[in-house]
Amino acid sequence: MTDNLQILTATGAELERHVPALAELRISVFREFPYLYDGDADYEARYLETYRQARGSIVVIVLDGERVVGASTALPMAEETEEVKAPFLDHGYDPERIFYLGESVLLPAYRGRGLGVRFFAERERHAQALCHEQGYAFDWYAFCAVQRDSADPRRPSDYAPLDRFWEKRGYQRHPELRTSFSWKELGEAEESEKPMLFWLKPAGQSQSD
Template sequence: MGAAGRLEVVPATGAALAAALPDLARLRAEVFRAFPYLYEGDPAYEERYLHTYLAAPGAFVALALAEGQVVGASTALPLTGETPEVRRPFGQSAEFRPSEVLYLGESVLLPEYRGRGAGHRFFDLREAHARALGLPVTAFCAVQRPQDHPARPADYRPLDAFWRARGYEERPDLQTTMSWPDVGEPGGEETPKPMRFWVRREG
């Protein structure tokens, strides 16, 4: 299957989403192995995690499809349904109420399909979902890796400019920590990673 095939990004729910979960789990484990996440993923764990989006109120998933195959995906969930480490920075902020935030989980896309508009489509669909839920704030967090990290590719380009063009503001005052095993980490031990939020308010 070549990258020349038609790429479409569509919302997925119910049976269509359930059928895609195994492919989506493998995709997440593959894409997140790359810098900056360097995630030593387990597709079985990923599939269990993704079942959240089948039942959680207000959850949203978009799939990127090429010739019927899942090549990317993007997720969102009202912040009130997220884990404590994701909710905490907003709960401690005088500026935001967790009940007004749609948390944008992850967007993953195989490298050969990048640069074809899927990233914008992922944001368009999730921001439209936030409006449909009456949530005026969308937010996500990104891992912070040092500039001299030994696994940083020479041609690595962060997505900061893309996110700013979408109207998101980097918020050093909103930070959290998440843990996962880095690729090649001895014993597969989970270690904490600093995460920084980016936020957009509708209007």
């Protein structure tokens, strides 16, 4: 249930007024395991500018009153970086036919209300609209997740991987599709590469309950 929360979708210039709050939200949530991200607002503003400018992008935003408490991003993979596209090209996929789901972030107090399911539904609905209204043709939805050792001492005792949640949304892990992203981790002096693994779902396949 979303209670009295407001869910809106922002594209292009509509996104600009939310950038400072989105940057703050991303820095807060990604400090948690497994990302352990030591972020800064300037980098986040530059990152979010990609979604403001990219053709076909979307940001789903959750508001509690005027406060941004959650967000989820997506865009056609053709608009993404080489780090994202390279493993797909190497395995015979066409990035032009893949809709890429970026990240979902939600403050802890708002979890367990169905918003994670809503994030996937809204982004997939946007991809379908791009196909129907703007001539895109997506065969796949895709996202990636950081890989951490199950014995990592920084892993909280109550940490629950999201694999089962993603599987219920219709996504499957593809171990052959791997890349790496660089960011500055808590405790690091500078950025280092982190291993990322992709999950895929055929476009048009519905979510389970």
